[in-house]
Amino acid sequence: MTGRVIVITSGKGGVGKTTTNANIGTALAREGKKVVMVDTDLGLRNLDLLLGLENRIVYTIVDVVEERCKLKQALVKDKKNPNLCLLAAAQTRDKSAVTEEQLKDICDQLKEKFDFVLVDCPAGIEQGFQNAVAGASEAIVVTTPEMSAVRDADRIIGLLEAKEDIKSYKLLINRYRPNMAASKDMMSKDDVVEILSAELLGIIPEDTGIITSTNKGEPIVNDDDSMAGRAYRNVAQRIIGEDVPLIDFEEEAKLSNKIKKFFSKFLNKGKEN
Amino acid sequence: MSDNIFAEIYNRILSLLGQNAKDESKNTAVNRLRLVLMQDRTNLTPEIMNRMRTELIAVLSRYVELDKEALELNIGQEGEHMGLILSIPVIRAKDEAEIEQAIKEEEEAKKKAKEEDSEEQDSDTEETQESDETSEEETSDEEKEETSEETESEEETEDKEPVEEETSQDVTEETPKVEEETTQPEEIQTEAVKKSIPKIEKSKKNDNPSEE
Numbered sequence: 001m002t003g004r005v006i007v008i009t010s011g012k013g014g015v016g017k018t019t020t021n022a023n024i025g026t027a028l029a030r031e032g033k034k035v036v037m038v039d040t041d042l043g044l045r046n047l048d049l050l051l052g053l054e055n056r057i058v059y060t061i062v063d064v065v066e067e068r069c070k071l072k073q074a075l076v077k078d079k080k081n082p083n084l085c086l087l088a089a090a091q092t093r094d095k096s097a098v099t100e101e102q103l104k105d106i107c108d109q110l111k112e113k114f115d116f117v118l119v120d121c122p123a124g125i126e127q128g129f130q131n132a133v134a135g136a137s138e139a140i141v142v143t144t145p146e147m148s149a150v151r152d153a154d155r156i157i158g159l160l161e162a163k164e165d166i167k168s169y170k171l172l173i174n175r176y177r178p179n180m181a182a183s184k185d186m187m188s189k190d191d192v193v194e195i196l197s198a199e200l201l202g203i204i205p206e207d208t209g210i211i212t213s214t215n216k217g218e219p220i221v222n223d224d225d226s227m228a229g230r231a232y233r234n235v236a237q238r239i240i241g242e243d244v245p246l247i248d249f250e251e252e253a254k255l256s257n258k259i260k261k262f263f264s265k266f267l268n269k270g271k272e273n
Numbered sequence: 274m275s276d277n278i279f280a281e282i283y284n285r286i287l288s289l290l291g292q293n294a295k296d297e298s299k300n301t302a303v304n305r306l307r308l309v310l311m312q313d314r315t316n317l318t319p320e321i322m323n324r325m326r327t328e329l330i331a332v333l334s335r336y337v338e339l340d341k342e343a344l345e346l347n348i349g350q351e352g353e354h355m356g357l358i359l360s361i362p363v364i365r366a367k368d369e370a371e372i373e374q375a376i377k378e379e380e381e382a383k384k385k386a387k388e389e390d391s392e393e394q395d396s397d398t399e400e401t402q403e404s405d406e407t408s409e410e411e412t413s414d415e416e417k418e419e420t421s422e423e424t425e426s427e428e429e430t431e432d433k434e435p436v437e438e439e440t441s442q443d444v445t446e447e448t449p450k451v452e453e454e455t456t457q458p459e460e461i462q463t464e465a466v467k468k469s470i471p472k473i474e475k476s477k478k479n480d481n482p483s484e485e
Binding site (some may be wrong): 147150151154155158181184185186187188191195 | 297305
């Protein structure tokens, strides 16, 4: 078996790389794929927290590299889904503990046994980014509809295009606020796609459920009623190659916006009178 | 689809009530971002763009009388391809005698500048370059004054409708105006009139996909 190695990256911090990784990984596993998530954010590991696996980690990626354990031993199985595994980052070391070659080697080994290897990339464009990208052949660029995130995404796209091993990259717009986009107080998905001229993989709406799901260590894709969860499940299906249309959050928001405005206008008039 | 019909009806009603009139900060974001990304991607800083613009004006002024204030030089992008878009509002084409005179004047000015330089005893290479540029500018300014005196009557009639030679109108409409931040306020006034047209077209373009 030769799996796909996908790096999830963004340039800017805090746009939702790790959340995206946890949710896409879980969603792919729910689709019956064998998935391993590799956290390369040495010294700042968080993927284990989002998956609720922080207490199960015995060995980390640095232990594998320094041959204190075998690769298989370091893989932590998910609580719910046996298809899902995590290779955690070391919390006590820095980015220099693992080299590009070592990461590439780990990815090559993992893709023999898994359908998907999802590499969680640290923020920034320094060595941590170079390491994370080393073993990947595809990339997901996470951004939000904010200027700073889009600018950093553009930089990352430039760096990805220069990498021979990266065959394709796609854009994921996270923390989307359809209400604000509809009222033109925020860039719309079309604006972001046009500016970055990249292929769109999906749009994840801003959802307070992300916070509560992180609190619980339970990715939001497992919540069937959540809007963000639904969007992440669609993204996973698109990665597999299914043709799932984008959810038109904007149209829904536009309508509810107008209705709200319309009625509030009447209500205000009533008060004035 | 029924959703869209309702949305459109609400749109119409609200626009009748004048609720759509407000400044849309996202347009500011998009324009600022476009500009900054062009600079990130190319290293064409506003300073370099301005320099290019002045030099282009100097060259073009030899052959045509142009509206210097309204000349636009922008970086544009269409898909993955990037290009420079130059819009040159021509007031009047010069005849051969005028062109030759302009070139002569320019050469003389250059000679003068060189002589001055040698007198000053080459201090810095940068300085000589700069003085070269300024002298070019001066000549082109002189030129314009001279020619405009000669053809004042012609200009009055033609000035109202300057002939525009746009290399690519479509792209110009959609690209951010680099000059907005980099040039004098006088220019913005003349541009504002031109811009108002593409803006309306653009907002139409933006509305359509969401209503489909």
